[in-house]
Amino acid sequence: MDKKTALVWYRRDLRMADNPALVEAARLGLAVVPVFIWAPEEEGDWAPGGAARVWLHESLKSLQMTLKERGLTLLIKKGPSLETLLRTAKECGAEAVFWNRCYEPALIERDKAVKAELQAKKIEAKSFSASLLFEPWEIKTQQGTPYKVFTPFWNQLLAKPEISKPLEEPKLKPAASAGNGLKIEALELLPSIPWDKGIRKAWTPGESRALQALEKFSSGPVNAYETGRDRPDETGTSRLSPHLHFGEISPRQIWHALRKNKKGLVYLRQIAWREFAYHLLYHFPHTPRDCMRPEFRAFPWERNARLLKAWQKGGTGYPIVDAGMRELWATGWMHNRVRMIAASFLVKDLLVRWQEGAAWFWDTLVDADLANNTLGWQWVGGCGADAAPYFRIFNPVSQGKKFDPQGVYVRRWVPELAGLDDKWIHEPWKAPAEVLEKAGVKLGRDYPEPGVDHEAARRRALMAYEKIKSGKNQTR
DNA sequence: TGAAATGTTGGGGCG
DNA sequence: ACGCCCCAACATTTC
Numbered sequence: 001m002d003k004k005t006a007l008v009w010y011r012r013d014l015r016m017a018d019n020p021a022l023v024e025a026a027r028l029g030l031a032v033v034p035v036f037i038w039a040p041e042e043e044g045d046w047a048p049g050g051a052a053r054v055w056l057h058e059s060l061k062s063l064q065m066t067l068k069e070r071g072l073t074l075l076i077k078k079g080p081s082l083e084t085l086l087r088t089a090k091e092c093g094a095e096a097v098f099w100n101r102c103y104e105p106a107l108i109e110r111d112k113a114v115k116a117e118l119q120a121k122k123i124e125a126k127s128f129s130a131s132l133l134f135e136p137w138e139i140k141t142q143q144g145t146p147y148k149v150f151t152p153f154w155n156q157l158l159a160k161p162e163i164s165k166p167l168e169e170p171k172l173k174p175a176a177s178a179g180n181g182l183k184i185e186a187l188e189l190l191p192s193i194p195w196d197k198g199i200r201k202a203w204t205p206g207e208s209r210a211l212q213a214l215e216k217f218s219s220g221p222v223n224a225y226e227t228g229r230d231r232p233d234e235t236g237t238s239r240l241s242p243h244l245h246f247g248e249i250s251p252r253q254i255w256h257a258l259r260k261n262k263k264g265l266v267y268l269r270q271i272a273w274r275e276f277a278y279h280l281l282y283h284f285p286h287t288p289r290d291c292m293r294p295e296f297r298a299f300p301w302e303r304n305a306r307l308l309k310a311w312q313k314g315g316t317g318y319p320i321v322d323a324g325m326r327e328l329w330a331t332g333w334m335h336n337r338v339r340m341i342a343a344s345f346l347v348k349d350l351l352v353r354w355q356e357g358a359a360w361f362w363d364t365l366v367d368a369d370l371a372n373n374t375l376g377w378q379w380v381g382g383c384g385a386d387a388a389p390y391f392r393i394f395n396p397v398s399q400g401k402k403f404d405p406q407g408v409y410v411r412r413w414v415p416e417l418a419g420l421d422d423k424w425i426h427e428p429w430k431a432p433a434e435v436l437e438k439a440g441v442k443l444g445r446d447y448p449e450p451g452v453d454h455e456a457a458r459r460r461a462l463m464a465y466e467k468i469k470s471g472k473n474q475t476r
Numbered sequence: 477t478g479a480a481a482t483g484t485t486g487g488g489g490c491g
Numbered sequence: 492a493c494g495c496c497c498c499a500a501c502a503t504t505t506c
Contacts, residue, residue, distance in 0.1 A: 230477080340477070379477095391506040392478050399478090458479085462506060 003124065005092055005175045006030040007085065009037070009099035010074070013130050013247035014063045015207040018166035020128035021098035026170030033092045033175045034067055035075040036060060037084045038187045044106035046288065046370050049363035051332040052245075054196045055205050057189035059246050062206030064184065071174045075181035082114045089123055091179040097123060100130035100247070103278050104370050105285035133163050133251050133275055136282035146283035148292075148385040153279065154272050166253045199366060202331035203242065210243035214257055223263045229270075232324075232335035233408035238267065241367035242333070244274070251275070277371035280385055288374045289355070291383035295468045299383075302351040307451050311346050312360055314414070317443075317450035319426055320400035321345045323413035330413070332366035337403050343380040344394035349457040351464060354381035382465075390465045393458050400426035416446045 006025040013019055025032045040047035048056060064074040077084045085097055097118055102111065111127065118125040129135055139147065139156055147153035190196065217238040221228055228236025243249050251271050258264030280287060291297065310316050314325035324338035334342070339361075346357045354377040361377075362368045378384025382392070404410055407425030411418040417428060419439035424431035429443060429450055436442065443449050 337477080344478090388477080389506085393506090395479060458506095465506085 003028070003030060003095040005094040006032055006096040006098055006124075007089055007092065007094045008032055008034045009081075009085065009097055010034055010063070011036075011099060011102055011247075012245070013100040013250075014059045015210070015248050015250070016066060016070075016169040017207070017211075018130065018250040018253050019100065019169070020130050020167060021100050021126075022172065023167050023170045024098050024126060024128065025096075026172055028096075029173070030096065031173045031175040032072060033075060033088070033094055033179060034072055035077060035085075035088055035179075035181075036063075037081050038076075038078040038189075039081045039084070042081060042106065042110050043104065046104060046106065046362070049365070049368050050191060051196075051199060051364050051366045052368045053189040054191070054199050054332070055203070055242055055246060055366045057184060057187070058200075058205040059248060060184050060187075062208075066207065070172055072172060073174075073178045073181070075179050076184055076187065077181060078187060081110060082117050085114065085118065086121065086123075088179055092175055092177050094175070095123055097125050099127050101127050101135075102131070103136060103282055105281070108282075130250060131247055132278055133157070133255060133271070134160065136279045139275075139279060146279060147276070148280075150273065150276050150386045153276050154269060157272050157275065163252060163255050163259075166250060166256060198330040199332040202333065203366065205242070205246070205248065207248045210240065210248035211253075213238065213240055213243060214249060214254060217267075218257050218261070218264070222258060222261060222267055225263065225267050229267075230337045230403050232338050233404050233406065233412075237335065239333070241369075241372075245367045245369045273375070274369075274372060276386075277369075277375035280375060281371040284385075287378065287384075288358070288370055291381070292378060292385045293383045293387075296381075296383040298468045300351070300464050300467055301353045304350060304352060307350045308346075308352050308356060310448070310451050311342070311350065311352075311357075315448050315451075316345065317429070317448040318345065318396040318400075318454070319407075319410040319414050319417055319428065320396050320404060323404075323410045326413040328361075328364050332364065334365070335409075337399075338409075339376065340380060341394050341396055341399045343377060345396055347377075347381045348393045348461040349396075349452055349454060351461060354378065354383070391462060393461060395454060395458075397427050397454070414447070417441060 008021050008025055016022065022032070067074045075088065077088060089097065115125045115127065134157065139153065141147055217240070221236050224236060228234060240249065244251070254271055255268060258268055284292060311325060314322040314329065316322055320338065321342045324334050324342040328334040343357055346352050347354050358373050358377040361373055375384060379387045382388055382390030400410065407422050410425050417425060420428060420431060420441060421435065424435060428436065428441060428447060441447055
């Protein structure tokens with residue numbers, strides 16, 4: 001008997017365009033039942049964090065609306081994926097399930113099991129590549145091993161045959177029986193205490209806004225990206241990260257929008273860092289938990305709940321760090337230059353394990369992405385594959401002066417310092433008493449004294465590293 | 477996709 | 492004119 005209906009299982013590909021699972025259903029002339037299943041427990045330790053759930057809620061709303069305009073209903077379900085798919089397939093008389101791949105270790109395992117079970121039940125199951133330029137197993141060194149260094153990975157990526165064009169949105173046939181779904185609200189993705197106001201103000205999730213953001217970026221900031229990306233006081237970045245994480249836009253779309261622009265390559269290199277992050281996560285699935293470099297197992301991290309909390313709340317006493325942490329808390333996002341500064345501060349100045357920082361980012365970032373988050377923190381921590389050398393320690397004052405020279409960013413997020421002159425904005429503790437008084441700042445009352453002295457903290461971090469250096473050549 | 481410490485160079489002041 | 496010193500600017504090395 002010919003198949004009539006397919007489920008398209010939406011996961012982190014919340015878009016219509018460049019969606020191979022949708023295209024396949026249309027190509028086969030099948031009616032489509034789009035379904036989203038909320039099953040956070042299947043993601044192991046990495047179920048979406050609080051900020052990401054807010055985004056997901058809004059993105060699902062947007063997708064549901066878009067599908068509705070096409071005459072389709074996005075079914076919302078909750079519960080174990082396999083059973084839910086089987087039940088939904090039965091409800092709708094679907095004999096095929098198509099989806100686009102995820103690459104987190106727990107999801108790879110789950111999807112493998114789902115595929116096997118569906119096929120055992122005579123339901124066709126097919127998965128597609130939609131979230132990466134290349135599958136993590138498609139890129140290998142000459143020796144056939146995974147890359148551990150970014151630059152050769154990047155060269156290899158550029159040497160590959162041209163990346164295929166993004167797929168057009170197909171014409172979809174609605175299914176006769178759409179099945180019964182929940183309201184998105186029933187997933188309880190929104191917080192009970194409304195701390196998400198700032199996120200809603202800063203962002204509009206959804207495919208159309210993602211395309212707009214790309215358009216805006218490619219018609220201006222991309223041309224100055226090389227330097228503009230380092231300025232948190234200006235809008236020199238694409239701000240595409242959360243859209244990209246939820247698949248509201250695909251890297252193929254971004255690639256083709258920017259590749260013809262000579263300057264676009266500087267930004268596409270960042271997209272390649274994302275590819276590299278997925279490559280590493282796929283080949284080294286333990287890295288969200290453990291350092292890549294084995295000698296770091298013996299690293300003398302400190303346990304300091306008080307300073308960790310101060311960091312989280314944006315109360316370290318270092319303005320650029322605090323500005324970043326407050327931007328994160330308020331908007332669910334932090335400028336990448338500031339992410340590096342704030343992360344370096346936690347890991348090097350406070351000697352707190354990078355996993356603590358990764359966990360906080362996981363919960364507070366709307367773009368929280370296991371591959372990127374893991375790579376980023378291991379990079380800063382100096383314990384990753386192609387990481388910054390451990391002794392590369394950011395100075396929060398000089399970084400602030402260099403990349404936020406007028407203190408615009410600091411004043412935006414740390415308004416209690418707004419009255420200080422540019423000269424002191426990144427190191428208020430050095431300002432003369434009368435300057436502080438005139439600015440209406442009393443350190444320890446309006447804004448904290450530095451929780452640690454960077455100079456001393458730097459020396460302490462280097463000494464801590466000395467302790468594990470001897471283990472450098474030990475094998476895993 | 478750092479920063480500090482250390483080394484080198486070259487111009488200017490000055491005896 | 493010369494050597495000497497100082498020091499800023501830049502370069503290299505070290506962490």
